[in-house]
Amino acid sequence: MTKFSISLPMIALLAVGAAAPQAVRADNLLINRVKQEQGMDLPARGMSMAQVEQKYGAPKRKLSPRGGDTAKHPVINRWDYASFIVYFEHSHVIHAVLNTPAGNNKSPESVN
Numbered sequence: 001m002t003k004f005s006i007s008l009p010m011i012a013l014l015a016v017g018a019a020a021p022q023a024v025r026a027d028n029l030l031i032n033r034v035k036q037e038q039g040m041d042l043p044a045r046g047m048s049m050a051q052v053e054q055k056y057g058a059p060k061r062k063l064s065p066r067g068g069d070t071a072k073h074p075v076i077n078r079w080d081y082a083s084f085i086v087y088f089e090h091s092h093v094i095h096a097v098l099n100t101p102a103g104n105n106k107s108p109e110s111v112n
Contacts, residue, residue, distance in 0.1 A: 042096040049091045
Protein backbone atom coordinates (compact mmCIF):
# COMPACT_ATOMS: atom_id res chain seq x y z
CA MET A 1 0.00 0.00 0.00
CA THR A 2 1.32 3.42 -0.89
CA LYS A 3 0.86 6.44 1.21
CA PHE A 4 -0.95 9.34 -0.44
CA SER A 5 -0.69 12.82 0.99
CA ILE A 6 -2.24 16.01 -0.28
CA SER A 7 -1.05 19.42 0.82
CA LEU A 8 -3.38 22.29 1.63
CA PRO A 9 -2.46 24.19 -1.56
CA MET A 10 -3.33 21.07 -3.58
CA ILE A 11 -6.72 20.81 -1.84
CA ALA A 12 -7.41 24.46 -2.60
CA LEU A 13 -6.46 23.93 -6.25
CA LEU A 14 -8.76 20.92 -6.51
CA ALA A 15 -11.62 22.85 -4.90
CA VAL A 16 -11.21 25.78 -7.31
CA GLY A 17 -11.06 23.38 -10.25
CA ALA A 18 -14.29 21.71 -9.17
CA ALA A 19 -16.07 25.07 -8.84
CA ALA A 20 -14.75 26.48 -12.12
CA PRO A 21 -17.51 25.07 -14.39
CA GLN A 22 -20.18 26.69 -12.19
CA ALA A 23 -18.30 30.01 -12.19
CA VAL A 24 -17.97 29.92 -15.99
CA ARG A 25 -21.69 29.20 -16.33
CA ALA A 26 -22.57 32.08 -13.99
CA ASP A 27 -20.28 34.44 -15.93
CA ASN A 28 -21.93 33.43 -19.22
CA LEU A 29 -25.40 33.98 -17.77
CA LEU A 30 -24.40 37.42 -16.50
CA ILE A 31 -22.84 38.40 -19.83
CA ASN A 32 -25.96 37.26 -21.71
CA ARG A 33 -28.21 39.16 -19.32
CA VAL A 34 -26.18 42.38 -19.69
CA LYS A 35 -26.29 42.08 -23.50
CA GLN A 36 -30.05 41.55 -23.39
CA GLU A 37 -30.52 44.56 -21.08
CA GLN A 38 -28.45 46.77 -23.39
CA GLY A 39 -30.82 46.02 -26.26
CA MET A 40 -33.92 46.92 -24.26
CA ASP A 41 -35.55 50.26 -23.58
CA LEU A 42 -35.12 50.38 -19.80
CA PRO A 43 -35.45 53.49 -17.61
CA ALA A 44 -32.21 55.46 -17.64
CA ARG A 45 -30.21 56.36 -14.56
CA GLY A 46 -31.29 59.76 -13.24
CA MET A 47 -34.87 59.67 -14.53
CA SER A 48 -37.42 60.81 -11.96
CA MET A 49 -40.29 58.63 -10.78
CA ALA A 50 -42.69 60.89 -12.68
CA GLN A 51 -40.67 60.50 -15.90
CA VAL A 52 -40.57 56.71 -15.52
CA GLU A 53 -44.30 56.50 -14.91
CA GLN A 54 -45.02 58.85 -17.82
CA LYS A 55 -42.88 56.84 -20.26
CA TYR A 56 -43.56 53.27 -19.06
CA GLY A 57 -46.93 53.60 -17.35
CA ALA A 58 -47.85 52.60 -13.84
CA PRO A 59 -45.82 49.70 -12.41
CA LYS A 60 -47.49 46.40 -11.59
CA ARG A 61 -46.25 46.79 -8.03
CA LYS A 62 -44.56 49.44 -5.87
CA LEU A 63 -42.72 47.90 -2.95
CA SER A 64 -42.42 49.58 0.42
CA PRO A 65 -39.43 51.94 0.61
CA ARG A 66 -36.36 50.65 2.43
CA GLY A 67 -33.58 52.51 4.22
CA GLY A 68 -33.61 56.20 5.01
CA ASP A 69 -32.46 55.73 8.58
CA THR A 70 -29.15 57.59 8.01
CA ALA A 71 -27.41 59.61 5.30
CA LYS A 72 -25.37 56.51 4.46
CA HIS A 73 -28.61 54.54 3.93
CA PRO A 74 -30.81 56.62 1.62
CA VAL A 75 -34.41 55.69 0.87
CA ILE A 76 -34.53 53.03 -1.86
CA ASN A 77 -37.74 52.31 -3.76
CA ARG A 78 -38.42 49.40 -6.09
CA TRP A 79 -41.03 49.33 -8.82
CA ASP A 80 -41.86 46.09 -10.61
CA TYR A 81 -42.95 46.08 -14.23
CA ALA A 82 -43.80 42.98 -16.28
CA SER A 83 -40.35 42.61 -17.81
CA PHE A 84 -38.07 44.77 -15.67
CA ILE A 85 -37.48 46.18 -12.18
CA VAL A 86 -36.53 49.79 -11.43
CA TYR A 87 -34.61 50.85 -8.32
CA PHE A 88 -34.78 54.47 -7.15
CA GLU A 89 -32.66 56.33 -4.64
CA HIS A 90 -35.07 58.85 -3.18
CA SER A 91 -37.01 59.67 -6.37
CA HIS A 92 -34.46 59.05 -9.14
CA VAL A 93 -33.49 55.88 -11.01
CA ILE A 94 -30.24 54.31 -9.91
CA HIS A 95 -30.65 51.00 -11.77
CA ALA A 96 -33.06 49.05 -13.96
CA VAL A 97 -32.74 45.30 -14.56
CA LEU A 98 -34.62 42.57 -16.36
CA ASN A 99 -37.15 40.71 -14.28
CA THR A 100 -35.84 37.19 -14.63
CA PRO A 101 -37.82 34.06 -13.80
CA ALA A 102 -34.84 32.64 -11.91
CA GLY A 103 -36.68 32.87 -8.62
CA ASN A 104 -34.36 35.50 -7.17
CA ASN A 105 -36.86 38.34 -7.66
CA LYS A 106 -39.35 37.34 -5.01
CA SER A 107 -41.23 40.41 -3.97
CA PRO A 108 -42.32 41.44 -0.51
CA GLU A 109 -45.77 42.90 -0.06
CA SER A 110 -46.54 45.82 -2.34
CA VAL A 111 -47.60 49.31 -1.45
CA ASN A 112 -50.69 50.72 -3.14
